[in-house]
Amino acid sequence: MPAVPETCRKLSEIYLDNNATTPVLAGAAAAVQHCMQQGFGNPSSSHSTGIKAKALLEQTRNLARQLLGASSGEIIFTSGATEGIQTSVLSALLAIRERGLAGANTLLLYGATEHKAVPESLKHWNSVLQLDASVKPIPVLANGLLDLTALAELLPNAALVCTMAANNETGVQQDLRALEKLIRSIKPDAYWLVDCVQALGKMPLQLAATTIDYAPFSGHKLYAPKGIGFLYVRKGAPYQPLITGGGQEGGLRSGTENLPGIAALHYIFEQLLSNEQSVFASSEQLQQFRQQLLAALQQLFPSLVLNSELPYALPTTLNFSVPGFFAKDILDLFDAAGIRVSSGSACSSKVTGSFVLDAMGLARWRSEGAIRLSFGPAFTAQECQQACQRLTDLVPVVQQHGLVLTDGDPLNIPSASGLYQFKFDACCTYILLCPQSRQAVIIDPVLALAERLSNIIQSQQISQVWVLETHYHQQPGQAAQLLRQLFSTAATDAFGWPEAAAEIAVDSFLLRRLATPGHSDTAYSYLLTQHGDLKAAFVGDLILAGGIGRTDLPGSDALALQQSVQRLAQQLYPDTLLFSSHDYAQRFVTRLDLALTESPLLEKLLANAPEQEWRQALNQQCQQLQQASSYLCGYVEVTTDDA
Template identity: 60%
Template structure:
């Protein structure tokens, strides 16, 4: 089923603003800062170390910026030296403190290096690195925080006496949580007056009052690009009595504390920002109460779209410019993709992972896993205008119709049954797969292999689309190894009030040999071996097997393991061969796990991609392949989570990566080229692809969740060249790899995705 063509004449115009709400990551450069940098490059370009007039003028610019930094931070007689940014400031501070400790004869496991559990990774990684390089061999410990992100003072009182360095932060980059520096200082100094103290002040500048000279803070790094200056410039405060060893030596710039020709344009730009920041009548930086008002407006807009939203940090523990929230039933990527499609730039603040990412900051605060995995950070700067706030709120509120339409939240609104609410839907959580078969005409559906983490999503689809469930099916059961798999089907039945009394252990209606959904017929086949209780569900259309839900009997790129308590290699081989008699070589085989991100396989592909599978299907005795399978399974047991089988990964790629500059020419040269949008439906609605493409007559919407449906329905045909597009180019590249496996010869990927078009 194809989406209606969109002609160039009726193509929708770009209708959204680029709403940037990720200021904790980086900020745009203020016009006054850009002008100062340009003037410096063109008119005050001298080397500050030169003694002639041009150099003297450059030196004056540098020292003026230093004076401003001193006044804004209340540095007093402390040293201010310009750096490339916060990471350099942190590194040089840590090195200075550790060298001083070594000179004092301190080190070894008895000496502690303490850091807040929610610190930016630059701090603990720097501690680990230089503790090893300098061979101090001290013990590094994280200071716990409570659910409000506040450091544990009892822990500090207990461990600070043995500490040589304590690292904390003024305001957290993910949550906006600020530490009570006065109380923290009293706690630290009461326990150890001599310990060195580093405070990461990157997120504090422009958001908190700082009077460093009135404290015993030894080191305080700052970064320019977090407050409207260019990247590559920052400064470091060093208390007058604190030890400091130059991290970079050479020509003796910065009074010998940081050699290398100064980044004068960056310093000039930073100086312009600091000058504006210290003005009491600034027309750029907003009063604190105005920032709190902006935050309240933004939170209200978010709650309008997501009524169940929970804030992960809140007053009185935060600076006003950060909103960290989670929504039940959503992972951070879901919301990020939705917002980005609508032109709203936010971030997750989560650690990168091949699994569902989670926030180590929220984990340290002891918040529930779903909040950590769904955490979203919305951050604005202290120079936000009332118009920018209003535009952001309007853009966020406009998403309510999108999330309602696509059942991201359940409403009383009449459901809109578009293309994506029909046919086969493949939902994924990490390596696990759940399937829905939906017939939009009759509003009937089946669920196969529900996963606990996807239950809420499935409930939203069923209730939002007002679907009548014919069955909730499972292909296999692991009572001991996978209790969550068992509870998922039960939880779904209970939530949807689905009668399970007339079903067998797999959810199959008793006394029924075949289930019918529109023109599709489903039958079951006993396929034990991976475990004692397993079936495969064969999907036929007009007597032809078009797909089979095979559980963990066959995996995309591998075979199910047989070393479980109820596994049996000989039985598994019999099941695979029996299944092969019921399906075609090109029948799509849909597994309950997809470790290699291949989405599906076929008998033909399985034989090509796995020597082991070929032996099994060829009927070789189990003695010829079971030992190999067990050895490979043993390696999988060392992984961090449960695996149900072996996957051998093959390397594939797109036929070609297209850059933005090539796009118009390729589309003109190849009129048969089909543009395919593989983003999820809510992204496609929030930000249509057509408005960014030149003279495209048709865009086919095939979300990754409908990729298998497009294969079995013939919506995608191997003979036609395809150009796949997603938000960043990553998901479309994954789709390219999948389609190449299935025989698509010409599959292009748009390099960088839609992000390079907007």
């Protein structure tokens, strides 16, 4: 990790992940404490303490009505948005079953970029209630808006339509008026759920003026504590309590109300409705803050690409990618500088890439490199200034470490040294930097990373560069050819290895080459030693972290792969680090002993299992790969602990 400036280390954290959760406002926290110590009554109690609690409960409900434009319908306090979604889906699906609409021809629709709570709830209750309806996503356009043409084709058979007011990853706001017009003109009796979690306090809502049947909200997304939310249900919409018991909330949601959380909402609603001295900024101010943050980001990353168009997005959200950068690169850099952002939805942080950006049809590198920067409506000018300053403080860091090219004096640039891994679309590129001897070795460069690699070489004033490839399919890699043209003058073979050389000396390191065909007809592994000690092996796609290379590609040879695995293993220790050309499970590196426990097929290949036995396992792997197109060069087992 590049060193961050002292100014970054001395300051408190800059929290820019408000779409995930928010801090509790001081006024809301004070309201919570007062409620717990002074207004702690049970709203169901008939004595004066309970009556006071009941008054706070109903006052907060009335404030919610004012804020949402919900003069009619129900406002039901819940534990959060997920409960609200579950209750809404259960209510709608029970009504659908009573109408006799079960079966595959009945569609339960949801936006392809919806929070996972929605489709998972649909699938769950569809199964529990044995409706056997078809749960289908509504496609979105490249700008994140729902494809109304596609929706129009689905609506005739739709019984429930689930959309969102604003997306939690991109901030894209759906056109609710256009959606309502389309839904009610084609299927007026379909139920309509709108996830309003990200809309509260950020965009105007007049729910009673719409035909939205259900609208769930969450408190912790808008400065209230976790564990409190509320649900709007349109008058006349079917409703079935998810939780029964003591009959609280008019029998609509049993369980003693979370009055401290409701007290926090009371304070927040008052602030949102206040015209004077509110802690919340206007929409115009929020747009100015976003523009200032964007300018600072563009100064830091000149090639930054926005993943959502600003006119469609909430003024509090920026979603961007930087060519040549994996999301973790930026997350680690920002985190070291005390800047907290996200790579997507916090509720699915173990997933590589963004299903939202994938649904929008954006390039995979944008999905895997996406960063979400989000602030709340209580963001202040001072906080914005501090955030912008913190971002611009990082400019010399990314320049000095060759992350972006700089015109600065190379003599003033600190040296980076050692082995680095860079990733793009699960492809791994390695660079061994030895600034003392002004030497470097690049292994398996990816074209999308070529500019970044070039920047590093130039910024470190490297004078001798070897650009090696472990393998290629059909034609040599474009990135390797480009980098050799820029930096390599020695005569080499097609894989970048110096002609007639037995080894490459790089400062105190020695690199040896071992032929390891099988995954492709010609392939090599590179063994890295230092002072006679084997440090690592770059194995291409012969062995992967969590699996092994495939053998159903042009030029592949299963028997050659077995022989290569055995030949390589003879050179390795059990704890030798193995660096692969692809990392599908976000594991960075593996070892021979670990690889053997993860891949029964590898174990069979090394144990000289009968050829029929390991060929059968290899064929099964190839069949699985045909169903897992994202694993281009090998099959790996991805577990919940990965990424």
